[in-house]
Amino acid sequence: MINIAQTIAQLTSEQEKPSIKRISELTGYSHSSVSRVLNGLGDQYRISKKAQAAIVAKAQELHFTPNQIARGLRLKKTETLGLIVPNIANPFFAEIAKIITRKARSYGYSILLLDSEDTLEIENQSLRTLLARKTDGIILFPSTSNNELVEKIHSDGIPIVLVDRYYQSSAVPYVSSDNFQGAKEATRFLLQQGHQNLLCIQGNPDSSPNQERVRGFLQALQEAGITNNSARVIGNAFSEQNGYDSTRQAIQQRSITPFTALFTLSNLNAMGAWKALHEAGLSVPADVSLLTFDNQELLTLVSPAVTAVDQPKVAIGETALDMLMQQIQQIPLAQTQLQLPTQLIIRKSVQFIN
Amino acid sequence: MINIAQTIAQLTSEQEKPSIKRISELTGYSHSSVSRVLNGLGDQYRISKKAQAAIVAKAQELHFTPNQIARGLRLKKTETLGLIVPNIANPFFAEIAKIITRKARSYGYSILLLDSEDTLEIENQSLRTLLARKTDGIILFPSTSNNELVEKIHSDGIPIVLVDRYYQSSAVPYVSSDNFQGAKEATRFLLQQGHQNLLCIQGNPDSSPNQERVRGFLQALQEAGITNNSARVIGNAFSEQNGYDSTRQAIQQRSITPFTALFTLSNLNAMGAWKALHEAGLSVPADVSLLTFDNQELLTLVSPAVTAVDQPKVAIGETALDMLMQQIQQIPLAQTQLQLPTQLIIRKSVQFIN
DNA sequence: TTGTATGCGTTATCAC
């Protein structure tokens, strides 16, 4: 009786996971042959039609899918890419993540998503995770303006590309918006509309996009003959809170430092500024004109719709992936440091004055 | 000469990747001992302090990190979770993804992110990808109202939990908002404010959240003695476009089917409706009151701020992960089908009339 | 206290 029970148990457990070994047992062919056939190498190895048919049939019957873990171990490639973003809940990052995910899928690659919370500590922990998991490449939105671990990864020859932010005087490949030109163009537009007293609400001063945007802002002012404007750059974070606080403070000191236009350096900053302006009873653009870096759907919904510098998110995401895939395929990169042009989208939040 | 060159090449290539084998060679201890020490089992196996010290020192020197692929193959667990969302660029999904990613990290788990584009085909492809990659569990935001593959995965004992949407009369565990109660409460509020002629702009009629919301809407009307209102549910997708189109159409037919309040069933629908209302020169709430399911930051920025049904995103994300981890750890779930309470957030977009 | 041998599922090298 015990034997029978055991036999039944065995038969039942014989419902093992489909594997090459199992197909080999069931068809009578060696696992080498099975592997070859299933990888489409049957003809190349001149395996008989009969054997091929039997193997394929059994594989389909068992719904066989190769174990990617085993495959990854053997092949030393996982067909997985690591993506580290500072905050996936921020639409800017989410939209680019979408582009990247979609394109990666078209390459047959999957995405391991890590959220660094805009923190060096978690960023590095995430990088180590990706290293241990042997992802074939890494796409990183850096949270700081330099990172030794990233430099090491790059010099170790592991494919990596930086997006949005980058490191000064570093050879690590990156793709970002042309923040300098974008900010300069936006500032010029403000000046053309007759605004002389501008106020710039910046984000994280330690980040390259912010630095470049501020540089564009100041350069446009300088070219217009307006000098000594560095005091007109306030704020310190890419957050709604900072946009709100900085704007409130600016409004209070308006008698000392007057302004007719606000240039916010990110979408979150713009949202905060917008709130503060409305709370103070100031009307856009009648009282204060508003222009922001980083175009977003919601800017078209508020009234008046907000004039914005649009970043080429699709191009950024696709280029990042292309650059990464080229590294993975050992194709030398034509350009390793790319700054893509932005576009000024004129809406209703900037008024002409004189 | 050739020999020398070869020797040098060997020496150089001797810079192999750090591995247990390598540490074993360098320290003179067997790889079993190395593995044990590195997994913190040194004392348990009574490995000498001296050996432990030597092994740990060498591991640190080489910056050894265990290869998670090999580990996964051996241990049959990857410490990776699959997350399939319909659209990572939609803030609702992105915010929950953030919660999930963060909490997963605290468990030591990583997230493989797939975007199904709200399509059954890509959803199934994504599921197969996760199966092949042997993720320890799957969190799925379904794109349809049933899916045989999901049922099979669940009956195969693979940990899975559905989020936001779920399947009728299915045993697959899920967590979502209490869409019925939320919609009912919102509708009641509209009625209390004196509105009798309501119009509901729905999302995907094939999805469970939409069905439940519509049910709540109709039930509240019925309880108020208002009948024959099914004609007052229009639209067919959770998109801005559908919100826009449906609203425009409703405005045109306003003389036939008058309405004083609009109840949109998602944030994107609300955005579209908002646009259409403004384009038509209708003022909120003076001409038309607006209330939407799905609270979002941007609803506080527009003027007037929009009254909304807030879904407990944090609780949804965390509960989903808890339920998944319990399955992974073979802990029986106390409840497999959870509907979490929503909260009506009253702002300025609904006017009292009589 | 430590080492040997085996296997996870796959692909690749070689032999016949």
Added chain:
DNA sequence: GTGATAACGCATACAA
């Protein structure tokens, strides 16, 4: 045409 056999890097049962 096909099949042993080894190897990827790790963990572990079994020895000693």
